[in-house]
Amino acid sequence: MLFIRAIVRPEKKDEVLENLSAGGFHAATVVDVVGRGKQKGIRMGDVFYDEIPKTLILVAIEDWDKDKITNIILKTGKTGISGNFGDGKIFISPVEEAYTISTGAKGL
Amino acid sequence: MKEILAIVRMKRTSATKRALIDAGVAGFTAVRVMGRGKLVHDEKVIMPCKEILMEMAPDDVIDEQVSEEEIVTFLDDTRMFPRRLFTILAYDEDVPRIVEAIMKANRTERGAGDGKVFITPVADAIRVRTGESGDAAIW
Incomplete structure (x- = not known):
């Protein structure tokens, strides 16, 4: 099992979740976060912003769904044709075990 | 060293905290999240x-x-429904006990929406106060 942590633009959140649901990944957890990337934030005139609001989407998946879900997020999260700085990142980490609390069943 | 990610009902936060203390794990980090299940x-x-x-x-x-x-x-x-995401660091051998405690404290009659527990490996942990790393940094 794998854990997908995708950081996307807040305005893209609904679209990403919609497409994830359509692609068969209905379950998801969403957190509002702030952060900065490689570009060290944004300078707008005299004001420097380095706590840019983003949305963190957490999804647990089976190993073989990795390419499918990353493709959905990459395609939906991108702005414009070539993409822009600040479109976000996807991190993938291993999950050893998962349990559903209501049934106590192991696995997703 | 393992990280336990538990998504639980908002109303069950204090029950979860009590269960964690009973299981011998006092330290945790919690975030308010929105989520949906299957x-x-x-x-x-x-x-x-x-x-x-x-x-x-x-x-x-x-x-x-x-x-x-x-x-x-x-x-x-x-x-999306509001839930609380607990992050707990634990020694490998404590994981089943903690998972059992969380599941017991959070199970309701409703049959769905009680949350999930994920266990992921952690490469290293460092305590900021002393700088010690590895298993000594957990608690």
């Missing part, structure tokens, strides 16, 4: 939920058909 098709799970929501509907203002329609879309929609 789509539920089981009528036995949906019906009681629907009945509770129907009781809450103001029957003198809106007629029953409209409120029932609203409730159906509320339950079938891709709506």
